[in-house]
Amino acid sequence: MKWAKSWYLSDVILIALIGIFFGAIFMGTNYVYDVLTAALAPVGLAGLANELLLGLWCMPGMLAGYLLRLKGSATLGELLAATVEMFFGGQWGISTLISGVLQGFGSELGYIATRYKHYDWLGLTASAITTTLVTFAWDLAKNGYFKLQFWLLVLYFIVRFISMFFFGGVLTKLITDLLDRSHVLKSTHNN
Template sequence: MQTISKSKSTRWALRDVLLLAFVAVFIGFIFWVLGPIYNLLSAALTPLGLAPFANELLIGGWMMAAPLASILIRQAGAGVLGELFASAVEMLLGGQWGVATLLSGFVQGIGSEAGFAVLGYKNWGWRGIFASAITGTIVTFIWSAFRDGYSSYHIGLLIALFITRFLSLLFFGGVLVVAIQKLIEKAGVLHRD
């Protein structure tokens, strides 16, 4: 006899909502801290003609909420909501980009969550995180082409910026997110069936 196992419910449990709130506040604070770091890095790189790299080096930090919410909650939409709510926390803390932070958070959340969606919301390990970094890089780079004027840069600079962005997303949204996930699991907050 073949056993058919039920897939995880698509309903959000109270634990999911609390995890989402935790991610939003914790990562939203990190987003807010990154603002002044970005300003210093941009100021340091501007005389060298490398100011766009300030954003590329740090963007992974601004995109940690989506993969963290996704791998902790394991529900469609968790990444977008995590990123959007974390950007709202950054804005409410007085982040320098104001309400525009919400639009960026939404675009970043869609880009990051797309990687998990492409895999059918079935791979929450490194494969899903890698896919999230790829789709997050592509979606946000296209966004930057319009918003930040990247479309006017020469191809060599665009390639360097793209690679830097991908590595930033892989480090912050991969290595650091997995480390945070392990700490949360070690604390006994998550009880996987």
């Protein structure tokens, strides 16, 4: 467990707190998902609600990876958010944990591909791409996407990437810019 050595107790608490905070904020968005699903289900496009909002749900991982810059922070951040969501009775039961690990690891891959050096648009874009790919592969099986018609798969994939890029990329960048300007980030890893 070499990677665990670089983590301090305060990092673990921080990443868990962020996961729970985001979870608490997301709970206020459930109505968006419910309304969209109900509206799109009659035409067989209910998955779009999931695709549109997935970037939001993957944000804790991407943000944690960007914020803490430690190996495993994206994976752990998303996993913790998912664990908390499962204990609070999310709509996906036990599969929440598997999705959480995969979403987190998907984000992590983007930072791995850029060698944990690019905490800028390049790293965030890479992370958005890898998260889209990994989560989509999982949904081919879990949500039966492999049985869908091809045009719908392409549509879902594009919408999912846009969502990832908007929430995981643009919004994360805006948030971290605010953090940079407030100079709180450096102090987080020196105690």
